[in-house]
Amino acid sequence: MNKIFILLGTNLGDRLRQLLRAKQALEKQVGEILMASSIYETAAWGVEDQPAFLNQVILIKSGLSPMDCLNRTQQIELDLGRVRLKKWGQRAIDIDLLYFNDEIVNYPNLIIPHPFISERRFTLAPLAEIAPDYIHPVYKKNNVYLLHNCKDELPVKKISNDEPY
Numbered sequence: 001m002n003k004i005f006i007l008l009g010t011n012l013g014d015r016l017r018q019l020l021r022a023k024q025a026l027e028k029q030v031g032e033i034l035m036a037s038s039i040y041e042t043a044a045w046g047v048e049d050q051p052a053f054l055n056q057v058i059l060i061k062s063g064l065s066p067m068d069c070l071n072r073t074q075q076i077e078l079d080l081g082r083v084r085l086k087k088w089g090q091r092a093i094d095i096d097l098l099y100f101n102d103e104i105v106n107y108p109n110l111i112i113p114h115p116f117i118s119e120r121r122f123t124l125a126p127l128a129e130i131a132p133d134y135i136h137p138v139y140k141k142n143n144v145y146l147l148h149n150c151k152d153e154l155p156v157k158k159i160s161n162d163e164p165y
Contacts, residue, residue: 001031001061001062001063002031002061002062002063002064002069002100002101003034003059003060003061003099003100003101004030004031004059004060004061004062004069004097004099004100004101005057005058005059005097005098005099005127005131005134006026006057006058006059006060006073006095006096006097006098007055007056007057007094007095007096007098007114007123007126007127008022008023008055008056008057008058008093008094008095009042009053009054009055009091009093009094009096009122010022010053010054010091010092010093010094011044011050011051011052011053011054011091012051012081012091012092013081013092015053015054016039016054018054018080018092018093019039019054019056019093021080021093022076022080022093022095023036023058025076025079025080026058026060026073026076026095029072029075029076030060030062030064030069030072030073030076031060031061031062031063031064032060032061032062033058033059033060034059034060034061035058035059035130035131036056036057036058036059036130037056037057037058037126037127037129037130038056038126038129038158038159038160039054039055039056039158039159039160040054040055040056040122040125040126040156040157040158040159041053041054041055041156041157041159042054042055042121042122042154042155042156042157043122043154043155043156044154053122054159055122055123055126055156056126057098057123057126057127057129057130057131059130059131066097066100066103066105066107066110066112067107067110069097069100070097070109070110073095073097074095076093076095077093077094077095080092080093081093096114096123097110097112097114098112098113098114098117098123098127099112099113099114099134099136099137100112102135102137103137104137104138113136113137113138117136117146118136118139118146118149118150119150119151119152120150120152121147121150121152121153121154121156122152122154122156124143124146124147124150125147125156125158127143127147128143128144128146128147131143132144
């Protein structure tokens with residue numbers, strides 16, 4: 001079984017409900033959720049003049065390959081109302097594959113580990129919460145180290161704990 005760390009993000013509509021709906025769809029179509037971070041409210045990154053996001057990292061156990069996982073997560077995004085109008089723009093839901101076991105994947109439409117992990121505090125804060133000692137397979141540093149050395153200064157605020165898995 002594969003262990004996949006996934007980042008969820010949303011800044012449109014009922015954000016808490018969107019996270020819940022995404023987790024339910026992921027459990028049904030991708031695999032069992034083993035862990036979930038707290039939910040964090042975060043400033044928009046990349047395109048900053050938009051509403052704040054809610055972000056959460058989950059760990060899923062799945063038998064899917066990286067490409068099958070990507071295809072299913074992109075379909076879930078569409079099913080939950082994701083419309084891709086602008087890179088890093090507003091979205092009902094965003095589902096990013098962060099780590100896939102300790103594999104390095106480099107396809108034209110999929111790079112794992114996610115190429116922006118070390119640059120995004122909104123990714124590293126929830127990731128370090130549930131996987132502090134996990135070693136990034138490219139940088140050979142754990143998530144806590146990456147968080148402490150992240151140059152992103154946008155605010156990231158824990159707003160709630162998720163239910164345990």
